[in-house]
Amino acid sequence: MKRSDNRPSLNQGPLRNEQGMVLLMVLLAVVIIGLAAGMAGSTWRDMMARVKEQELLFRGDQYRRAIESYYNVKHGGAQNVYPSKLEDLLKDARFPGTTRHLRKLWPDPITGDAFVPIKDPTKGGRITGVKSGSPNEPFKKDGFSLENEDFTDKKSYQEWLFVYEPPKQVNRKAQQPKKVMQQNQQNQQNQQNQP
Numbered sequence: 798m799k800r801s802d803n804r805p806s807l808n809q810g811p812l813r814n815e816q817g818m819v820l821l822m823v824l825l826a827v828v829i830i831g832l833a834a835g836m837a838g839s840t841w842r843d844m845m846a847r848v849k850e851q852e853l854l855f856r857g858d859q860y861r862r863a864i865e866s867y868y869n870v871k872h873g874g875a876q877n878v879y880p881s882k883l884e885d886l887l888k889d890a891r892f893p894g895t896t897r898h899l900r901k902l903w904p905d906p907i908t909g910d911a912f913v914p915i916k917d918p919t920k921g922g923r924i925t926g927v928k929s930g931s932p933n934e935p936f937k938k939d940g941f942s943l944e945n946e947d948f949t950d951k952k953s954y955q956e957w958l959f960v961y962e963p964p965k966q967v968n969r970k971a972q973q974p975k976k977v978m979q980q981n982q983q984n985q986q987n988q989q990n991q992p
Contacts, residue, residue, distance in 0.1 A: 847936050852906040853929055857959035860912060860927045863899035864961040879923035883914055907931040907954055915960055926960030
């Protein structure tokens with residue numbers, strides 16, 4: 798059978814070159830879409846890591862506050878004592894009823910595992926805080942709250958220590974106000990200058 802119309806066949810002339818250009822354009826579009834998807838994926842991953850980092854700051858602070866609450870309890874039992882295990886924050890055994898300092902033991906949002914307890918050997922090996930087990934480098938390097946200012950320029954999340962330190966007691970007799978000390982010095986000088 799012979800064609801009766803005057804159309805060129807696909808194997809002839811300029812149409813063959815146009816099909817190659819279309820294929821090249823499709824391949825170029827696939828490469829561009831792949832690159833854009835890769836960039837969007839890495840941006841999404843960074844955004845999710847920043848969200849987990851904020852959650853780490855929140856949860857670590859909740860542990861610090863719970864340890865502070867446990868330490869400062871004034872109703873019966875031992876006072877000014879750190880917990881011996883994190884579960885003590887859920888149910889304080891120093892009370893006959895249920896006393897909670899923390900609603901639940903939150904996992905580390907970076908690793909998904911439990912927080913690593915920080916035990917102080919000078920305080921009987923009791924827990925003074927928690928930290929992340931992640932060796933990853935934090936996104937946030939500065940601009941921390943006053944209680945987290947030690948986190949500035951840390952190299953890994955493991956260096957972010959959520960520790961409760963009770964305020965230092967000031968011996969008021971040993972430290973006189975500066976103004977009183979200056980007045981005493983002036984009085985002594987005046988007495989020495991009098992004949």
